Amino acid sequence: MNAKALAFVLLALGSPAAAQGFAGLGGEAAGFEQVVPGKPLVFPQDFGAHPTFRTEWWYLTANLTDETGAPYGVQWTLFRQAGTPGEERSGWANQNVWMGHAAVTTATDHVFAETFARGGVGQAGALAQPFHAWIDDWSFSSEGDGLARAKISASGDAFRYAFDLAADGPLAPQGDGGFSLKSDEGGASYYFSQPFYKISGVVTLRGKEVKLKGLAWMDREWSSQPLGKTQKGWDWFSLHLASGEKVMLFRLRDETGRDFQAGTWISAGGAPQKLDRDDIVLTPLAQNEIAGRTLPARWRVQVKSRGLDVETKPVNPASFMATSFPYWEGPIAFDGSQRGEGYLEMTGYAPQAQR
Amino acid sequence: MRQVFWTLSTLLSHWRRRPGNFAALFVGLAIATALWSGVQALNAQARKSYDQAASVFSSGGAQSLTPASGATVPQDAYIKLRRAGWKVSPALEAAVLIHGAPYQLIGVEPLTLPRGGQLGGQIAARAEGGDFAAFLAPPGQTIAAPDTLRDLGAKEGDRVALDTGKILPPLRSSALAPPGALTVDIGVAQTLLDRPGQVSRLMLLKKPDAGTPPLASVVGEALRLPPPGEEEADLKRLTESFHLNLTAFGLLAFLVGLFIVHAAFGLAFEQRLPMVRTLRAVGASTRTLGAALFAEVALLALVAGGCGVIGGFELASALLPNVAASLDALYGARVAGRLALDPVWLLSGLGIALAGALAAAAGGLVKTLRLPILAAAQPFAWREAQRRFLRRRAILALLAFGAALAAYGFGDSLYSGFAVLAGLLIGAALLLPVLLSAALRLGERFAHAPLPNWFWADSRQQLPGLSLALTALLLAFATNVGVGGMVEGFRQTFAHWLDERLAAEVYFEAAGEPQARRIEDWLKRQPEVQALLPGASASVRLSGWPTGVIGMAADATYRDHFPMLDQTPDAWDAMKRGDSALISEQLWRRLKLGLGSSLDLPTARGMWRVQVVGVFPDYGNPKGQVRVDIDALSAHWPEAPRVSYGVRVAPAEAPRLIAALQARFGQDIARIADQAAIRKISTRIFEHTFAVTTALNTLTLVVSAIALLASLTTLADMRLAQVAPVWASGVSRRRLAQLEFLRIVALTAATAIVAVPLGLALAWCLVAVVNVQAFGWRLPYEMFPAQWASVLALALLTAAVAAIAPILRFVRTTPAQLARIFANER
Incomplete structure (x- = not known):
């Protein structure tokens, strides 16, 4: 659940809506299409943009290793945010703003880049068939039909990467067939993932070329009002279990103290199973100081019904994205009842001074 | 210190008793300062704006990609x-x-x-x-x-x-x-x-x-990355001549103003000789007197200069829109529409006022300080003094003319152009009293009755007092004739040139190549379209100078209409072959090329050598221009978009064709205009350019008229003493008034007559020297007798108006007063 992104756009644009809930995601969505349960996902259309919804994102995280076995994390994200509802206008008058984030993380290094683009002029966009999402020279495009094979690339001040993706499992709808509830007030998004990507390619980090391969996880999500007014941030996990199973978990922290939790257990064959709210226990362990904020460094993650009880550790505790809207996002490894790796995203942790 | 104070008070009391003299001094200095500092403010504002404009896009050394x-x-x-x-x-x-x-x-x-x-x-x-x-x-x-x-x-x-x-x-x-x-x-x-x-x-x-x-x-090749600072450098270089021109006019106006100040000070010192003698006699040392005189000049300079600086600010504010508009139109340089008051500028304005006042007063100061205590206060043996004065002036005038000639012969920069102008003007200014004196002496020789004899002799005696005002007037008239002639000549040439250059009736630019092809196809099918003239362009640098290369079809329209200064007999055919080019006058002058010279044009694919087969006037273009065959251009710059067109139709069809094109192609057309609209825009640009020149010119004339008025008013009092004996000899006041009036008008008319040839010389200098150096193109030299007549009429009117007040005062002087003055003075 990588709704973080929208926050950036809204904050970056200083929208008055930013005062509403977390980064505007709890704001009024009148005029935009609403997310309703029971509506089936349609492919390939849902690969592309949904301009009638206020916001959406294409999101890829990958856990990789180089030839020596050293761990790497890679992130590629594209967000779309509409300023005002209504029919999409052409040219500069287009109401969409696009934002890209990309990052490369190692145990000792974390580099990231951010870029913005206006809709309507071709600088950024997302087409369904064949799938192609881009902003500037960053690109995520399918090779052939569907998303099974794809290429992804991005670059920043200190890095440049290009990877091939090949999925060995099906797409996984999250929540109830793609309807992912986010709050007790009914905030929700349409959400599906491709957690079965094998990824390989080359990253040039600070002038040094490294061949990498590993596992990648793609998320696709769109909504008009995903968050409740009192939800102030979230912690989100994507886990590749050594067994081949995949797990997605999130916790939306609520001002009122009643946090909202949800998750999906995806079998090694690709069958998704929604997890009950009380089945999930997420417990921050050690805290870490970074960028003037105190953030959980390690977590105890439990899914009681599945007997999952692991402790996660960041590959690099300093995986902080000091972008227009800052957050922590980086690769993790975990050990316990199961071993494996994954990605963690933590948003909405205010700097000390603001607490 | 107290002595200086009392001496100063005594000296200053003079101005209270002679408000006319004070007014002349004050107005002269204030206006001189205003014109000078106004022009400085305009230049400073423009330069500041260039820097600001540059920093908008290049703060911290950032670069921009700009259209090629x-x-x-x-x-x-x-x-x-x-x-x-x-x-x-x-x-x-x-x-x-x-x-x-x-x-x-x-x-x-x-x-x-x-x-x-x-x-x-x-x-x-x-x-x-x-x-x-x-x-x-x-x-x-x-x-x-x-x-x-x-x-x-x-x-x-x-x-x-x-x-x-x-x-x-x-x-x-x-x-x-x-x-x-x-x-x-x-x-x-x-x-x-x-x-x-x-x-x-x-x-x-x-x-x-x-x-x-x-x-x-x-x-x-659509975009290029100019080296850091190139844009600013180009802008500064291109606008430099404009600012230099402005500065020259400011300087001229300042000098005219200083003539007034000089005249006023001269008179004041003359009139105060008895007072100075008395001061020295009662014990004021030369040092005290010097300090007091210096303090007086400084005080006056600060007061008048202060007012002048304020006036300069107002003047610059009033002219700024025109300056800004012409800088924008000519060079694409944006100048902020509002002046900011800069303390450095304020101080420099006061400084130049002080320097000017000191320079103008220097002669009088020295003369006063050197005055022997017992010398007679009245000017004596004036004829002998005047002869020496005139001889010295004649020699100096010749030197100035010589310098002008030398500057013309040896210089080839804008500065030398201005040196020619300055030499010419200074020489003429120095020579004027000599000429007038000679004319008066001639008159005296032919006068056989006592009254005419007195009239001529008295006129000569008055000449030194009036000569500075008349000189100022001469400069103003001459500038008026010269600048007026240049502007009018340019207006006519330009209008004619535009007529020829804008051969097509409709001009448009397509939004892109594919759109251009579609529009072209459609236009070719329209029966009313007589010819379609495509255009394309590329930018190059020739000897570091930004130059446009324009591709055009060697169509009959151009052969018939395109204005040329010089060309080989087969210029158009040679151009059509693709190995020859027409070049603009600016390029021809700058690169010192001739017909038949070869010119290397840098293209992306190496040098392209063309032969120069024609030179065409390209008024107002700050960059160079080369015209080649459009197909040859496309061959050497395949990326240059062919999107510009001229369309020949019957003039009456033009509006309908524009409407049809807009209706049919809408946004595919980036720009469209008919000939009339383009002519209007171009003409407006030039009106703006010369608006400033004309304004400064008019102001200079006004200043000179004020100078004459001031001089006459000041002289009027002195005149009484000289006229009283004549009245006592039996000449009626009415008759004397007529003679006074006649004298002033005759002297002014004579000045105006001298001003016409001087103005013509000035105009020639402007079009043939200054303009060529400043802008790279030469204007045809034309004469406008009607304009001379109007300047002459204006001169007579000025003289009449200026003479009325003193004469009225004379007429109102009662016989008893005249008798008393006669008795006192003798």
């Missing part, structure tokens, strides 16, 4: 570059007029702008108020500096209309905004400027790294 040819490129180039990894941000800038005043409209794309830069900063600053989205969402915002808002007479939230009728988004104030700039979203700017899909520059936010494809592989 033309003012804009399709924004497609922006998208291509972004998608190739180039970190660029698009902008569309142009000058707009609001209530006739120029402003710089800047369209930016806020999401790709660096927040740290000046443009990004002003938007980000607004965003902190929660308005960043409001900048993007319709109707958007216009961000402007508080000063700019004040100039517009608008407040935040107001929507101001451009003079084209289009309405700006609501105004928002930001202290970070550049002066005179109106920042809007790029999409809004494209709509306001009728430039859909066009950008004028791409700001380079970050140097492309090793993995980024090179510029040419992405956008071909």
Whole structure:
């Protein structure tokens, strides 16, 4: 659940809506299409943009290793945010703003880049068939039909990467067939993932070329009002279990103290199973100081019904994205009842001074 | 110290008793300072604006990609570059007029702008108020500096209309905004400027790294990356001549003003000789007197200079819109529409007033200080003194003419052009009293009755007192004839040249090549279209000078109409062959080329050698121009878009064709105008350019008229003593008044007659020397006798008006007063 992104756009644009809930995601969505349960996902259309919804994102995280076995994390994200509802206008008058984030993380290094683009002029966009999402020279495009094979690339001040993706499992709808509830007030998004990507390619980090391969996880999500007014941030996990199973978990922290939790257990064959709210226990362990904020460094993650009880550790505790809207996002490894790796995203942790 | 104070008080009392003399001094110095500092303020404002304009896009040394040819490129180039990894941000800038005043409209794309830069900063600053989205969402915002808002007479939230009728988004104030700039979203700017899909520059936010494809592989030759500082350097170089011209006129006006000051001081010192003698006699030392005199000059200079500086500020404010408009039209340089009061400028204005006053008073000061205590106060043996005076002047005049001739013969810069002008003017100014004296002596020789004899002799005696005012008048008249002749000559030449140059009836530019082909096909099928003249252009640098290469078809229209200064007999056929070129007069002069010379044009594929087969006038173009066959141009610059067209139709068909093109092709046409519209725009540019010249010219004339008036008023009192004996000899007051009037009018008329040839010499110097050096083109030299007549009439009118007051005073003097003066003086 990588709704973080929208926050950036809204904050970056200083929208008055930013005062509403977390980064505007709890704001009024009148005029935009609403997310309703029971509506089936349609492919390939849902690969592309949904301009009638206020916001959406294409999101890829990958856990990789180089030839020596050293761990790497890679992130590629594209967000779309509409300023005002209504029919999409052409040219500069287009109401969409696009934002890209990309990052490369190692145990000792974390580099990231951010870029913005206006809709309507071709600088950024997302087409369904064949799938192609881009902003500037960053690109995520399918090779052939569907998303099974794809290429992804991005670059920043200190890095440049290009990877091939090949999925060995099906797409996984999250929540109830793609309807992912986010709050007790009914905030929700349409959400599906491709957690079965094998990824390989080359990253040039600070002038040094490294061949990498590993596992990648793609998320696709769109909504008009995903968050409740009192939800102030979230912690989100994507886990590749050594067994081949995949797990997605999130916790939306609520001002009122009643946090909202949800998750999906995806079998090694690709069958998704929604997890009950009380089945999930997420417990921050050690805290870490970074960028003037105190953030959980390690977590105890439990899914009681599945007997999952692991402790996660960041590959690099300093995986902080000091972008227009800052957050922590980086690769993790975990050990316990199961071993494996994954990605963690933590948003909405205010700097000390603001607490 | 107390002695100095009392001496100063005594000296100053003179001005109270002679308000006319004081007025002359004050007005002269104030106006001289005003004209000089006004011009300085204009120049300083323009230069400041160049720097500010440069820093808008290049703060911190940032560079921009600019169109290789033309003012804009399709924004497609922006998208291509972004998608190739180039970190660029698009902008569309142009000058707009609001209530006739120029402003710089800047369209930016806020999401790709660096927040740290000046443009990004002003938007980000607004965003902190929660308005960043409001900048993007319709109707958007216009961000402007508080000063700019004040100039517009608008407040935040107001929507101001451009003079084209289009309405700006609501105004928002930001202290970070550049002066005179109106920042809007790029999409809004494209709509306001009728430039859909066009950008004028791409700001380079970050140097492309090793993995980024090179510029040419992405956008071909459409964009170039000028070396750092090139844009500013070009602007400064191109506008330098303009400013130098302005400075020269300012200097001329200042000198004319100083003549007045000199005259006024001269008179004051003359009149105060008895007073000075008395002061010395009662014990004031030379040192005390010197200090007091110096303090007096300084005091007057500060008071009059202070008023002059204020006047200069007002003058500059009044002229600024015209200066700004012509700088913008000629060079694309934007100058902020509002002057800021700069303390350095203020002090330098006072300084020049003081320096000028001291220079003007120097002669009188020295003479007064050297005065022997017991010498007679009255000027004596004036004839002998005058003869020496005139001889010295004649020699100096010859020296000045000699210097002018030398400057013409040996110099080849704008400075030497001005040196010719200065030598000519100074020489003439020095020579005027000599000429007038000679004329009067001639008159005296032919006078056989006592009264005419007295008239001529007395006129000669008055000459030194009047000569400075008359000299000022001479300079003003001559400038008027010269500048007026140049402007009028240029207006006629230019109108004629435009008629020939604008051979086609309709001009348009397509939004892109494919659109151009479609429109071309359609036009070819229209029966009313007599000819279609395609055009394309590329930019090169020849000897470092920005030069446009224009491709044109050697069509019959051009063969018949295109104005040429010189050409080989087969120029057009040679051009059509593709190995020859026509070059502009500016290029011809600068590169010292001749017909048959070969010229190497740098292209992306190496040097292209062409032969010069013709030279054409290209008035007003600050850059060089080469014209070649359009197909040859396309062969050497395949990327140069062929999107410009001239269409020949019957003039009556033009409006209908434009309407049809717009209806049919809409946004495919980036710009379209008929001949009349283009002519109107071009003519307006030149009117603006000469508006400043004309204004300064008129002011100089006014100053001279004031000088004459002041001199006559001051002299009137002295005259009484000289006229009283004549009256006592039995000449009626009425008769004497007539003679006085006649004298003034005759002297002024004589001055005006001398001014005409001087003005013609000046005009020749302006068109053949100064203009060529300043702008690179030479105007035909033409004469306008009607203009001379009007200057003559103006001279007589000035003299009449100036003479009336003193004469009325004389007529009103009672016989008893005259008798008393007669008795006292003798």
